[in-house]
Amino acid sequence: MKRLLVILSILPALIGCYQGQPSPDPPVHLNPSMFNQQKLNPQSPDPLFADGAGMRTPPSGTVARGFLREDSIYYTGLVHDTTPVEMSPVPTTLAVLKRGQERFNIYCSPCHSRIGDGKGMIVQRGLNPPPPSFHDDRLLRVGDGHFFHVMTEGIRTMPPYKYQVRVDDRWAIVAYIRALQRSERATEKDVPIELRGTVK
């Protein structure tokens, strides 16, 4: 009986030590180590500054590491932030085209279709307004930067894809769209001599 009383009396004390239990008191730390530090947590007030805010606003023009993006054509597809650049800044290689094909088929073909005629599956099912065909004269004539810019910022009813598709991948898609456009207009001369006659 005595034993039971002892256990019952220390039980609440033990439960009180349970971490995660809401309590207004500071936690008891037998070995405080670095638990309590002289520092400001995010959003904490600090009387040191006139506005009383512990978090300081960075000086204007501050750029986070890795976000300088000095090469504005590469990051926007536009010259002077207005005109689409004529030629992609990324040289077209077979690896770039393959990557572009893969990304295009994932991110663009549901609406634009695998050949870029604007009759993707979503459009066929009436779930999205039909996009223009990439083989329209107007889109044959626009600069490479136009495609990059449309993917980056979206256009009218098309949402932006900058959050899903990386910058280098967007340029790879541009290269692949150019290949699609060429393929729609290909003649026998575009086929390597040894393969001519095998293609219908």
Ligand code: HEC
């Ligand atoms: C959810 C469907 C959808 C997806 C996915 C989509 N688009 Fe579009 N896209 C559209 C629609 C709709 C339009 C027509 C927008 C309008 O004129 O209102 C369009 C228009 C365009 C145009 C023509 C812009 C112009 O000058 O008229 C380009 C270029 C384009 N999209 C590129 C892309 C690329 C590249 C991707 C893949 C990264 C992509 N789109 C993914 C729906 C989509």
